[in-house]
Amino acid sequence: MARYTVTAVWDAEAEVYWARSDIVGLNVEAATLSEFVDLVETLAPDLMRDNGMAPGPITITGETALKAAS
Numbered sequence: 001m002a003r004y005t006v007t008a009v010w011d012a013e014a015e016v017y018w019a020r021s022d023i024v025g026l027n028v029e030a031a032t033l034s035e036f037v038d039l040v041e042t043l044a045p046d047l048m049r050d051n052g053m054a055p056g057p058i059t060i061t062g063e064t065a066l067k068a069a070s
Helices: 033-050
Strands: 004-011 016-021 058-065
Touching: 004 033, 016 033, 033 058
Parallel strands: 004 058
Antiparallel strands: 004 016
């Protein structure tokens, strides 16, 4: 069974979560984690079907993007 991961990356400068994912075409950006999860749960299954990807569980994880010091 295929398994997929979507990582919600918090960008403090832009104040949004954005997606890093192994699901082709999944480009999600949201102001809150709750909104991010809702978008992933709504969009990912359709994208997976449209791209001919095998169905499988989706794990959503989180991290913070750190700005490199100049």
